[in-house]
Amino acid sequence: MKTRLVLILSLLLLAISLTAQNYVTRTGYIRFYSEAPLENIEAINRQVNSALNISNGEFVFRLLMRSFNFEKALMQEHFNENYVESHKYPNASFQGKIVNLNEIDFSKPGIYSTIVEGDLTIKDATQKVKQNGTLEVKKDEIIGKSVFNIKLADYNIAIPSAVSRNISPEIEITVEVLLKKM
Amino acid sequence: MKTWAKVLLTLATLGIIAATAVYFFVYNKPHTNFERAKPDFTISAENLYKAFIYDHVAAEKEYNARVIQITGILNDLEFTDDRVFAIFAFGDGMFGPEGIRCTLLDNHNSALSDGDIGKDVTIKGFCSGFTGTDVILEHCSVLK
Numbered sequence: 178m179k180t181r182l183v184l185i186l187s188l189l190l191l192a193i194s195l196t197a198q199n200y201v202t203r204t205g206y207i208r209f210y211s212e213a214p215l216e217n218i219e220a221i222n223r224q225v226n227s228a229l230n231i232s233n234g235e236f237v238f239r240l241l242m243r244s245f246n247f248e249k250a251l252m253q254e255h256f257n258e259n260y261v262e263s264h265k266y267p268n269a270s271f272q273g274k275i276v277n278l279n280e281i282d283f284s285k286p287g288i289y290s291t292i293v294e295g296d297l298t299i300k301d302a303t304q305k306v307k308q309n310g311t312l313e314v315k316k317d318e319i320i321g322k323s324v325f326n327i328k329l330a331d332y333n334i335a336i337p338s339a340v341s342r343n344i345s346p347e348i349e350i351t352v353e354v355l356l357k358k359m
Numbered sequence: 360m361k362t363w364a365k366v367l368l369t370l371a372t373l374g375i376i377a378a379t380a381v382y383f384f385v386y387n388k389p390h391t392n393f394e395r396a397k398p399d400f401t402i403s404a405e406n407l408y409k410a411f412i413y414d415h416v417a418a419e420k421e422y423n424a425r426v427i428q429i430t431g432i433l434n435d436l437e438f439t440d441d442r443v444f445a446i447f448a449f450g451d452g453m454f455g456p457e458g459i460r461c462t463l464l465d466n467h468n469s470a471l472s473d474g475d476i477g478k479d480v481t482i483k484g485f486c487s488g489f490t491g492t493d494v495i496l497e498h499c500s501v502l503k
Contacts, residue, residue, distance in 0.1 A: 201454050203493070204439050223442070224462070224497070226490050228453060241495055243424060243487040250390040257424075267419055267488040359453065 198232040200319050200356035207240060207352050211345040218252060218344065220245040227354045229319060231283045234275035236293055236321075238352070241267055260334050261300055269299045273306075281312060288313045293323070299332040310352070317358040324351050393485050393498035394464060396426045404431025404447040404459050411489045422486045427496065429459065433480040436471055443468045445482055445499065457492045461499040470501035 205225030211218040224244040229236050242263040247253040257263040273295015275281070281289045294307040310323030326347050329336060336344050360368075400407075400422065407429055410418040434448040434456060443463045448456035461482050463470065471480065484499030 199453060203454055203460065203490075204442075224460075224487070224490075224495055226454065226492065239490055241488040241490060244495065244497065249386065250388050251386055253390070263488075264420075264423065267423060268490070359455070 198230050199228055199359045200231065201228045201359050202226070202354050202356050205238070205240075205352070205354035207238075207350065209245070210349045210351070212349075213343050213345045215342045218247070220247045220253070220256065222246070225352075225354065227321070227356060229275075229321065229356050231319075234278035236271075236273055236275060236295070238271040238354075240269050242269060243267065260329075260336075266300045269297075271295055271297045271306075275312075276307070281314070283314055283319075286314050286316065291321075297327070299327075300334060302332045304331050319356045321354045321356060322352065324349065326350070391485075391498075393426060393483070394466075394500045396483075396485075398428035398483055399425040401428040404429040405449060408447070408449050408458050408494055411494050415489050419488060422494075423488050425486050426483065427486050428481065428483040428502070429461075429496070430479060430481045431459075433471065433475050433478060434458070435476060436473065441465070441468075443471070445471055445480065445501070452492050454492055459494045459496060461496040463499050463501065467499065467501050 203226050204223060205227045207222045207225050209220050222240055222244045225238060225240045227236075227238045242261045243257060245253070245256065247256065273293050276292040276294050277290075281291065289312045291310050291312050292307065293310060294305070296303045297306045304327075306325070306327075308323050308325040310321060313320040313322075326349055328347050329344075330346060336346060407422065407427065410422070429447070431447045433445055435446040437444040437446060437460075445461040445463060446456060446458060447461075448458040450457040461484050481502040482496065482499050483502055484496035487495040487497050489495070
């Protein structure tokens with residue numbers, strides 16, 4: 178009986194300590210930017226869910242495609258209806274790991290270069306990605322940043338030839354998340 | 360120039376001007392005014408959340424991209440940079456309380472205060488979808 182109680186308490190403590198290793202946000206920022214001969218297009222999503230487990234380096238993002246806001250309503254409409262088809266594929270996600278976890282000291286404030294590798298899923302198309310970024314470690318907070326490019330064709334996003342000079346086939350993604358200790 | 364040619368030229372010019380005007384009007388059409396938008400659904404906050412929890416695919420088809428008016432007990436207000444979130448919580452998860460998160464329109468940022476927490480509140484907003492943890496309403500206005 179006593180052994181079982183100790184085991185249950187140990188598991189409880191372990192669960193609590195693992196939970197404490199999580200840093201999360203529901204207000205992360207992701208911007209995409211397309212630079213093309215006829216126009217530049219920018220959209221911003223500030224409702225990104227993200228979680229980082231500093232004990233094993235697991236890093237996840239999840240966002241709603243309809244939370245991307247454009248300057249022009251027509252662009253936003255075309256983005257949701259014609260390109261990403263938000264009614265069929267409402268979410269996008271990333272699930273991966275920090276590759277160089279051993280180079281980051283989460284107990285010591287500072288800015289660390291990171292390499293994150295994982296699966297990026299948009300429109301139900303999943304691609305392996307490996308990107309560089311930074312993690313700024315603060316007291317009870319971590320700021321994650323990364324800028325990288327993706328090819329729209331890799332995610333089943335087709336650009337009609339009529340607007341090929343309006344939309345770049347490769348777009349820049351900027352990620353900024355302020356993760357707080359849970 | 361002959362009369363028929365002048366008429367043709369005038370019509371062509373007017374046609375080009377009209378087409379350009381229509382193009383720019385459509386291209387620059389304003390975003391929906393969600394504060395004035397009529398709700399597609401009026402539902403309790405709890406029933407909206409339950410709909411997504413029980414069958415998120417069916418709920419996404421019904422509620423995503425619609426203007427929804429919800430009423431429920433306000434659990435919390437969250438302030439980040441320039442935004443205010445009204446929270447209706449129905450569970451707990453790795454991100455903290457889970458439920459419906461409503462991003463208020465800028466001109467409604469001060470419509471709710473800590474004194475409203477625990478009281479019935481009605482909010483109208485655009486449903487962006489379900490993140491797996493929360494139902495997201497954006498461009499929200501506080502009705503009471």
